[in-house]
Amino acid sequence: IQETHLPNSLSLLSVDSQTLQKQIDELSTFSDSPAPSVTRILYSDMDVLARRYVKNLMGLAGLSVREDAVGNIFGRWEGYEPEIGAVATGSHIDAIPYSGKYDGVVGVLGAIEAINVLKRSGFKPKKSLEVIMFTSEEPTRFGISCLGSRLLAGSEELAKALRNTVDNQNTSFFDAASFAGYEKDEEKLSSVFLDKGIYSAFIELHIEQGPILEKEGISIGVVTAIAAPASIKVDFEGNGGHAGAVLMPDRNDAGLAAAELALAVEKHVLESGSVDTVGTIGIMDLHPRAINSIPSKAHLEIDTRDIEESRRNIVIEKIHQSAMAISKKRGVKLSEFQIVNQDPPALSDSSVIKAMELAASELNLTYKKMISRAYHDSLFMARISPMGMIFIPCYKGYSHKPEEFASLDDMANGVKVLASTLAKLSLH
Amino acid sequence: IQETHLPNSLSLLSVDSQTLQKQIDELSTFSDSPAPSVTRILYSDMDVLARRYVKNLMGLAGLSVREDAVGNIFGRWEGYEPEIGAVATGSHIDAIPYSGKYDGVVGVLGAIEAINVLKRSGFKPKKSLEVIMFTSEEPTRFGISCLGSRLLAGSEELAKALRNTVDNQNTSFFDAASFAGYEKDEEKLSSVFLDKGIYSAFIELHIEQGPILEKEGISIGVVTAIAAPASIKVDFEGNGGHAGAVLMPDRNDAGLAAAELALAVEKHVLESGSVDTVGTIGIMDLHPRAINSIPSKAHLEIDTRDIEESRRNIVIEKIHQSAMAISKKRGVKLSEFQIVNQDPPALSDSSVIKAMELAASELNLTYKKMISRAYHDSLFMARISPMGMIFIPCYKGYSHKPEEFASLDDMANGVKVLASTLAKLSLH
Ligand SMILES: [Mn+2]
Ligand SMILES: [Mn+2]
Ligand SMILES: [Mn+2]
Ligand SMILES: [Mn+2]
Numbered sequence: 032i033q034e035t036h037l038p039n040s041l042s043l044l045s046v047d048s049q050t051l052q053k054q055i056d057e058l059s060t061f062s063d064s065p066a067p068s069v070t071r072i073l074y075s076d077m078d079v080l081a082r083r084y085v086k087n088l089m090g091l092a093g094l095s096v097r098e099d100a101v102g103n104i105f106g107r108w109e110g111y112e113p114e115i116g117a118v119a120t121g122s123h124i125d126a127i128p129y130s131g132k133y134d135g136v137v138g139v140l141g142a143i144e145a146i147n148v149l150k151r152s153g154f155k156p157k158k159s160l161e162v163i164m165f166t167s168e169e170p171t172r173f174g175i176s177c178l179g180s181r182l183l184a185g186s187e188e189l190a191k192a193l194r195n196t197v198d199n200q201n202t203s204f205f206d207a208a209s210f211a212g213y214e215k216d217e218e219k220l221s222s223v224f225l226d227k228g229i230y231s232a233f234i235e236l237h238i239e240q241g242p243i244l245e246k247e248g249i250s251i252g253v254v255t256a257i258a259a260p261a262s263i264k265v266d267f268e269g270n271g272g273h274a275g276a277v278l279m280p281d282r283n284d285a286g287l288a289a290a291e292l293a294l295a296v297e298k299h300v301l302e303s304g305s306v307d308t309v310g311t312i313g314i315m316d317l318h319p320r321a322i323n324s325i326p327s328k329a330h331l332e333i334d335t336r337d338i339e340e341s342r343r344n345i346v347i348e349k350i351h352q353s354a355m356a357i358s359k360k361r362g363v364k365l366s367e368f369q370i371v372n373q374d375p376p377a378l379s380d381s382s383v384i385k386a387m388e389l390a391a392s393e394l395n396l397t398y399k400k401m402i403s404r405a406y407h408d409s410l411f412m413a414r415i416s417p418m419g420m421i422f423i424p425c426y427k428g429y430s431h432k433p434e435e436f437a438s439l440d441d442m443a444n445g446v447k448v449l450a451s452t453l454a455k456l457s458l459h
Numbered sequence: 460i461q462e463t464h465l466p467n468s469l470s471l472l473s474v475d476s477q478t479l480q481k482q483i484d485e486l487s488t489f490s491d492s493p494a495p496s497v498t499r500i501l502y503s504d505m506d507v508l509a510r511r512y513v514k515n516l517m518g519l520a521g522l523s524v525r526e527d528a529v530g531n532i533f534g535r536w537e538g539y540e541p542e543i544g545a546v547a548t549g550s551h552i553d554a555i556p557y558s559g560k561y562d563g564v565v566g567v568l569g570a571i572e573a574i575n576v577l578k579r580s581g582f583k584p585k586k587s588l589e590v591i592m593f594t595s596e597e598p599t600r601f602g603i604s605c606l607g608s609r610l611l612a613g614s615e616e617l618a619k620a621l622r623n624t625v626d627n628q629n630t631s632f633f634d635a636a637s638f639a640g641y642e643k644d645e646e647k648l649s650s651v652f653l654d655k656g657i658y659s660a661f662i663e664l665h666i667e668q669g670p671i672l673e674k675e676g677i678s679i680g681v682v683t684a685i686a687a688p689a690s691i692k693v694d695f696e697g698n699g700g701h702a703g704a705v706l707m708p709d710r711n712d713a714g715l716a717a718a719e720l721a722l723a724v725e726k727h728v729l730e731s732g733s734v735d736t737v738g739t740i741g742i743m744d745l746h747p748r749a750i751n752s753i754p755s756k757a758h759l760e761i762d763t764r765d766i767e768e769s770r771r772n773i774v775i776e777k778i779h780q781s782a783m784a785i786s787k788k789r790g791v792k793l794s795e796f797q798i799v800n801q802d803p804p805a806l807s808d809s810s811v812i813k814a815m816e817l818a819a820s821e822l823n824l825t826y827k828k829m830i831s832r833a834y835h836d837s838l839f840m841a842r843i844s845p846m847g848m849i850f851i852p853c854y855k856g857y858s859h860k861p862e863e864f865a866s867l868d869d870m871a872n873g874v875k876v877l878a879s880t881l882a883k884l885s886l887h
Contacts, residue, residue, distance in 0.1 A: 127747060127749040127751065127752055128747040128748060128749055129746065129747040130747065130749075130752070169749070169751070170749075170750055170751065171749055174750070176751070239704075240701045240703070240704040241701075241704040241705070258703065260703065262750055271859065271860050272856070272857060272858065272859060272860065273668045273669075273833055273858040273859045274737065274739035274741060274762045274764075274859075275668070275686065275688065275737065275762075275764050275831075275832045275833035275834060276667075276668040276669040276832050276833045276856060276858060277669070277737075277856070278734050278735075278737060278832075279725075279728060279729060279734070279736075279737055279738075280734065284725075284739075286721065286740055286741070286743060287721060287722065287725055287740070289718075290717075290718035290719075290721040290722050290740075290743070291718075291722060293714065293715060293718040294715065294718050294719060294722070297707075297712075297715055300707060301707060306706050306707070306708065307706075308707075309702065309703065309705070309706060309707055310707075311702035311712075311750075311751070311752075311753055312714055312715070312718075312745075312754075313702060313714070313745065313747075313748065313749050313750045313751060313752045313753065313754060314745065314748055314749070314750055315714060315718070315743060315745055316748075317740075317741065317742065317743055318557065319555060319556040319557040319558065319741075319859070319860075320556060320741065320742055320744075321555040321556055321558075321597070321598075321599060321741050321742070321859070322598055322602070322690055322739075322741045322742055322760040322761075322762050323555065323597065323598065323604070323739070323741060323762050323833075323859065324555055324558070324739075324741045324859040324860075325739055325741065325859075326740075326741060327860060332750040333750075334702045334703075334750050334751050336702075336703050403703075404703045404704050404706075405701055405703035405704045405751075406703060428700070428704060428705070429700060430700065430701040430704060431699065431700060431701045431702075431747070431749070431751065431752040431753075432699045432700065432747075432752075432755060
């Protein structure tokens with residue numbers, strides 16, 4: 032790292048955290064649920080408005096803006112050696128129902144502020160710098176997490192799957208994309224793929240979404256690895272019927288099968304014996320969803336993660352065994368058991384880790400190397416670029432709920448470390 | 460029973476079952492879900508259209524139509540001794556999501572056809588005859604079953620509760636009613652109450668919603684009692700959080716608490732030892748309902764019934780104990796445990812039973828005395844009038860699903876028995 036090439040003024044990096052907070056607050060108003068909660072679903076009206084807001088900020092920061100066929104948004108600051116792979120940073124702005132305003136957003140608006148910081152300091156990039164806003168990191172609408180970054184990283188599998196992907200209103204992915212002004216031609220999805228090497232590094236700034244940094248009073252988390260996430264969709268089907276008229280021995284209740292599987296997931300996760308294994312049933316839909324009807328269908332979505340891929344895969348196998356056993360015992364059909372994704376963990380690149388550590392040290396900020404248990408677009412960017420992540424503390428580790436919060440100081444620290452890391456890697 | 464006063468032509472009662480089927484099919488098109496399923500929710504656009512359809516048929520049958528403040532609809536055929544309490548019949552036309560087209564509808568359109576049958580036969584009523592279409596037998600929209608008949612029967616408790624009742628879109632009962640053209644003034648609800656004695660009898664024709672008549676090849680069920688239904692709403696609240704970041708020991712998952720309670724309901728019901736005890740969890744909603752969020756809230760709606768009230772109440776008490784124990788064990792708040800209704804069973808009146816039995820015998824139809832395990836508006840009409848119910852077979856006992864079906868012959872038999880019973884009780 033040729034840190035000696037950095038202009039002196041970089042040690043005086045000044046973040047306009049008031050403006051950043053104002054922007055975060057403004058962006059949070061593009062929501063389908065009342066404040067303080069945020070709900071921003073891919074390709075919805077609110078998503079389109081929020082995207083316009085981000086593109087406008089990129090423009091104001093002097094970045095040249097481009098969007099790809101699925102709405103990944105790129106803001107580029109051309110370096111004086113533009114033929115070398117750019118140094119990129121970014122995150123997402125979509126928000127699951129009734130969540131908060133910092134998840135992802137800090138890594139998009141904070142990245143734009145990092146660019147502003149560098150510009151104010153007089154910095155001139157050698158490698159180009161690029162801010163990326165990824166499409167649909169959250170799986171809310173189509174059940175696919177990191178949709179944009181997965182495609183950027185060249186997932187042919189995803190490009191194929193999207194041809195038959197619909198949301199729970201039966202709207203196809205391409206109809207939804209075209210509603211938001213993006214591609215409706217499925218043949219053109221491969222234009223989203225980026226070549227390996229197009230970026231010389233990728234760094235994502237993000238709230239920790241866990242309690243460690245706050246608890247230990249540490250300013251910066253230097254992420255060394257991202258845990259391996261998997262998600263599973265399960266459908267049970269029974270005969271349903273009237274809640275008064277069908278006697279208990281004649282029932283095959285899809286809802287009770289789902290309840291039993293939910294508890295089995297918890298059991299299998301705890302059996303792993305490691306605190307790093309987690310499993311969650313966030314979705315359990317009963318049909319027809321009436322108090323006086325026996326559920327004839329139940330739909331579950333299960334999320335399980337571990338920092339060890341093999342241990343996570345054992346849990347998935349046990350969940351499958353339980354689903355089959357419950358189906359048999361209750362006379363309920365297991366009409367679907369689909370492993371939607373089963374991604375390996377990703378490691379941060381040692382050169383990026385070093386740059387982040389050096390940036391934090393120079394800024395006199397305490398930092399700690401840590402693992403990300405939540406996944407991020409970085410998980411997929413790691414497939415095509417050296418990757419690193421910067422975590423900042425958040426209130427009680429809360430995320431995915433309205434109480435999510437990061438302080439002005441913590442955000443300013445994160446933006447400074449990001450700006451400095453971008454500068455170092457740009458000049459490197 | 461002065462059956463000798465019946466005109467001879469009554470033995471030739473001819474039901475126009477083709478037209479009845481056509482009307483049932485037409486009414487089923489007023490639905491918010493695609494055929495063959497029916498979804499017709501209180502005070503929705505489709506409900507308003509269906510109500511207009513029923514009022515029109517009542518008018519064509521020569522009945523004088525009146526509606527009360529909540530939309531119970533009455534079609535009256537004045538008898539030659541109109542000062543004596545009328546003989547009433549009727550049922551409901553609302554349909555839970557994705558259900559069928561016969562539940563309730565057979566007892567409304569079939570009742571209008573019974574009037575047509577009697578008119579064609581030359582019958583002249585002594586006591587007036589009245590067809591009633593009850594508002595919201597199903598609890599779908601406001602969580603209150605038999606809303607119309609409960610109010611007719613004078614439930615001050617319900618009139619009071621409706622002031623604070625909202626649907627899951629937070630629309631108040633009175634706003635919804637006024638949307639459909641009914642009362643928006645909460646003070647006027649007591650105008651719906653009917654005095655005891657205003658009817659000298661009430662009879663409801665309904666599909667069995669169970670498999671017995673079909674299995675045993677019997678044409679008519681003469682209902683002697685209606686089981687005691689109860690319904691319970693339960694809410695659990697935990698801290699929620701990110702599915703990746705919050706480790707298992709730090710969780711208090713409201714969804715798992717709900718799953719555990721669902722299985723406890725089944726256990727307590729089975730412990731009763733009687734096949735007549737049933738319990739169902741038809742609704743289990745998780746919040747925020749995202750695959751990567753730990754449920755911070757769970758809402759359950761539980762239905763439990765028995766032909767013995769005390770045995771059912773023991774089950775309710777055990778469910779409450781379990782809910783509290785689960786709450787404690789999982790560190791999840793039991794923020795609501797509300798017994799929404801806990802109705803006693805109702806007995807049919809012996810004079811009405813005798814009239815139904817005699818009618819079936821005279822028509823040479825096989826019949827069987829039986830218990831209704833589903834509840835009906837008759838449960839509440841029994842509070843202000845001698846009550847009886849006529850069941851007809853339905854395919855495999857299916858109800859509350861699109862496969863619900865009753866044959867033309869079975870419906871014609873039910874309408875004949877109803878017409879004859881109305882005639883007998885009118886002249887009595
Ligand atoms: Mn998130
Ligand atoms: Mn995120
Ligand atoms: Mn029903
Ligand atoms: Mn019914």
